[in-house]
Amino acid sequence: MNFDLSDEQQEIKSTAKSFFADRFKPEKVRELAEARAYDDGLTKQVAELGWPGIAIAEDDGGQGLGMVELAVLLEEAGFASAPLPLLGSAGAALVISAAGSDEQRSEWLPKLASGEATGAFGGVDADGVSTLFCDLPTADVAVVFDGEGALLAPAAELEFEPVETIDATRSYATVSSPAGERLPGDVDAGRDRLAIAIAAELVGVGQRTLEMATDYARERQQFGRPIGAYQAVSHRIAEILLGVEEARSLTLYAAWAADAEPESLPVAAAMAAARSADAAWEGAASTLQVLGGIGFTWEHDLQFWLKRARVAGRMLGTPREHRDRVAELALRGAAAPAVA
Amino acid sequence: MARVDLTLTESEAAFRDDVRAWLEQNHPGPSPEGDDAAEFEFRRAWQRKMHEAGWAGISWPEEYGGKGATLIEQAIFNEELARQRVPLPANVLGLVMGGPVVIAHGEPEQKERYLEPILSAEEIWCQGFSEPESGSDLASLKTRAVKSNGSWKVTGQKVWTTYAHEAKWCMLLARTDQDAPKHKGITYFICDMDQPGVEVRPLRQITGEAEFNEIFLEEAEVPDENVIGEVGGGWQVAITTLMFERAGLGAAAVMGLKRTLEDLIEIARERGLDSDPIVRQRIAEFKIGIEAMRLGALRALTMTMKTGIPGPEGSLGKWQWAKYNQGLTELASDLLGPEGLRANTEWSYRFLRSRANSIEGGTTEVLKNIVAERVLGLPKLR
Numbered sequence: 138m139n140f141d142l143s144d145e146q147q148e149i150k151s152t153a154k155s156f157f158a159d160r161f162k163p164e165k166v167r168e169l170a171e172a173r174a175y176d177d178g179l180t181k182q183v184a185e186l187g188w189p190g191i192a193i194a195e196d197d198g199g200q201g202l203g204m205v206e207l208a209v210l211l212e213e214a215g216f217a218s219a220p221l222p223l224l225g226s227a228g229a230a231l232v233i234s235a236a237g238s239d240e241q242r243s244e245w246l247p248k249l250a251s252g253e254a255t256g257a258f259g260g261v262d263a264d265g266v267s268t269l270f271c272d273l274p275t276a277d278v279a280v281v282f283d284g285e286g287a288l289l290a291p292a293a294e295l296e297f298e299p300v301e302t303i304d305a306t307r308s309y310a311t312v313s314s315p316a317g318e319r320l321p322g323d324v325d326a327g328r329d330r331l332a333i334a335i336a337a338e339l340v341g342v343g344q345r346t347l348e349m350a351t352d353y354a355r356e357r358q359q360f361g362r363p364i365g366a367y368q369a370v371s372h373r374i375a376e377i378l379l380g381v382e383e384a385r386s387l388t389l390y391a392a393w394a395a396d397a398e399p400e401s402l403p404v405a406a407a408m409a410a411a412r413s414a415d416a417a418w419e420g421a422a423s424t425l426q427v428l429g430g431i432g433f434t435w436e437h438d439l440q441f442w443l444k445r446a447r448v449a450g451r452m453l454g455t456p457r458e459h460r461d462r463v464a465e466l467a468l469r470g471a472a473a474p475a476v477a
Numbered sequence: 478m479a480r481v482d483l484t485l486t487e488s489e490a491a492f493r494d495d496v497r498a499w500l501e502q503n504h505p506g507p508s509p510e511g512d513d514a515a516e517f518e519f520r521r522a523w524q525r526k527m528h529e530a531g532w533a534g535i536s537w538p539e540e541y542g543g544k545g546a547t548l549i550e551q552a553i554f555n556e557e558l559a560r561q562r563v564p565l566p567a568n569v570l571g572l573v574m575g576g577p578v579v580i581a582h583g584e585p586e587q588k589e590r591y592l593e594p595i596l597s598a599e600e601i602w603c604q605g606f607s608e609p610e611s612g613s614d615l616a617s618l619k620t621r622a623v624k625s626n627g628s629w630k631v632t633g634q635k636v637w638t639t640y641a642h643e644a645k646w647c648m649l650l651a652r653t654d655q656d657a658p659k660h661k662g663i664t665y666f667i668c669d670m671d672q673p674g675v676e677v678r679p680l681r682q683i684t685g686e687a688e689f690n691e692i693f694l695e696e697a698e699v700p701d702e703n704v705i706g707e708v709g710g711g712w713q714v715a716i717t718t719l720m721f722e723r724a725g726l727g728a729a730a731v732m733g734l735k736r737t738l739e740d741l742i743e744i745a746r747e748r749g750l751d752s753d754p755i756v757r758q759r760i761a762e763f764k765i766g767i768e769a770m771r772l773g774a775l776r777a778l779t780m781t782m783k784t785g786i787p788g789p790e791g792s793l794g795k796w797q798w799a800k801y802n803q804g805l806t807e808l809a810s811d812l813l814g815p816e817g818l819r820a821n822t823e824w825s826y827r828f829l830r831s832r833a834n835s836i837e838g839g840t841t842e843v844l845k846n847i848v849a850e851r852v853l854g855l856p857k858l859r
Contacts, residue, residue, distance in 0.1 A: 138549055140487065140776045355854070365855035366857065371849035372846075375849045375853070384769075384778055390768075406617075408764070412765050460765070461754070468760070
């Protein structure tokens with residue numbers, strides 16, 4: 138038993154951390170968010186590193202690493218709140234890899250891996266209500282969950298409307314009706330993996346807010362001492378840490394289970410999705426309280442993480458819905474099909 | 478370094494199978510209820526049986542009569558005990574604290590004298606740390622030990638002492654230097670409970686039972702050879718034992734919570750509450766929390782095996798355990814309705830008993846302080 142990253146996985150983590158820290162400094166995040174744009178040059182650099190295809194099989198043109206490696210990478214992307222169409226591409230690729238036909242795989246996976254194409258994902262229910270589709274406005278191809286499974290559609294063939302959400306670090310859209318070619322394989326496994334990818338990004342968001350709260354509480358003086366010396370403040374930050382660590386453990390476990398213990402994947406993915414969405418939001422909201430008035434200003438960078446926490450945590454359903462799935466699986470005591 | 482891998486290695490799996498098979502064949506059955514003395518003798522006999530098969534000192538080195546198990550094996554063992562709902566051995570505190578402290582800090586003669594009777598449950602141990610005025614601020618303790626003619630006379634009061642009425646030996650912290658800074662003037666003694674200067678009084682708790690005791694010490698005599706470690710060095714000795722206590726019990730605590738959740742799911746099903754959306758949300762919250770606790774304990778275990786010492790992150794496990802056990806018994810109370818509120822039933826007992834979880838063995842507030850100061854590096858309050 139070893140529940141820690143390997144040297145190679147640590148290497149991916151530190152490479153990603155320093156890349157994002159260098160290329161996506163808070164002022165760069167702000168510049169892109171205020172323009173609601175991605176930087177094509179940086180998107181290209183990320184593609185050259187092979188990151189959109191880190192978990193795509195080598196036969197499909199990717200790096201052939203696993204779900205753990207993708208989770209490690211996305212945690213760092215979330216830590217930086219990097220405006221990048223990375224989650225859309227990596228997420229779509231997870232579903233196509235799990236459920237695509239040979240033709241669908243060979244048409245899209247090599248292009249997604251190389252960055253020649255970018256991806257998006259989202260869902261439209263039976264009443265025509267659309268989720269927020271991640272990265273759709275700039276994407277070439279989209280995975281559309283439709284209640285029965287999932288469809289794969291070139292973005293040009295989808296009727297969609299870009300939506301400016303509170304999270305300006307990423308582009309979103311809604312889709313008016315499902316369209317595309319059905320993905321014939323194991324859509325549930327793809328969706329579970331996608332939920333883990335989002336959870337990993339949210340762990341990074343939570344970790345960043347934890348560090349912001351901690352740094353501020355060490356420096357900020359009131360009543361003659363640093364506010365972190367007051368238990369009303371320090372205990373609040375300890376609770377952020379507990380939430381982020383729980384989310385990190387569950388996400389790493391789910392990522393491991395996706396490749397090594399598939400029978401545990403459905404419940405592991407739902408647990409990771411629920412806990413990380415709550416931990417990231419509660420971490421961000423609690424950090425705003427620690428920061429006080431300054432955290433509420435447009436000038437402060439916390440807003441980018443706070444808003445991303447809220448939106449990313451609800452892309453594939455609310456935490457309440459994820460918990461209901463956990464309950465369903467726990468009450469049944471066995472693996473159950475995904476609720477699309 | 479190995480990749481992330483949560484499966485047991487071949488030898489770990491073989492170890493688990495050994496433990497499982499032995500427990501299935503030797504399980505003593507449920508403890509007798511209603512008679513505390515009979516229950517204690519039952520647990521003493523059970524520990525003797527474990528000891529004869531070599532399982533009692535699972536974490537102790539083999540040279541001291543233990544099993545020399547790795548941390549993973551200890552976790553597997555404790556998990557199996559909880560999974561099969563095996564009664565606690567009689568001498569819990571001797572096994573998880575007294576023995577390890579003698580092994581780590583004791584002289585050869587002390588090891589010779591104390592270790593074997595701990596394993597065989599012949600001599601029961603208790604712990605005299607907390608005092609009426611020294612709870613979370615343990616280092617402010619006032620019990621005094623004064624040296625005269627090669628022995629110490631100890632005077633003071635201890636509280637929240639489990640098994641004091643059964644115990645032969647007490648791990649006792651007392652102040653031996655009134656002028657030293659508060660952490661430096663404390664010495665760790667092994668005090669004989671069987672003497673006129675020691676009076677034990679049961680302490681009745683909100684459950685109605687008296688699981689704990691108060692100890693009144695009036696010039697109780699402790700010979701010099703019963704000092705563990707250096708005179709004045711008792712604080713460090715005590716701290717290391719508290720860390721071992723937390724490190725070894727995480728896996729068993731998780732398994733206990735899992736069993737409780739299984740029971741609750743069964744109750745919810747029986748009463749048709751398994752489709753109630755709020756009940757489902759709460760069941761999911763506990764399922765997620767307990768699983769996060771299990772995984773956190775495994776991550777901490779991996780770290781401890783790499784670094785050799787349990788880190789302050791272990792505080793999270795105790796905090797989680799209290800939070801989830803209290804929450805589970807509250808949910809049980811709601812699911813059971815009026816039946817769950819009847820006095821002297823298993824669930825009302827567990828409901829009331831869990832109130833102590835966030836106080837005993839380190840309050841949740843103290844654990845949050847440890848996380849804030851030692852994990853996050855926030856400034857100290859003091």
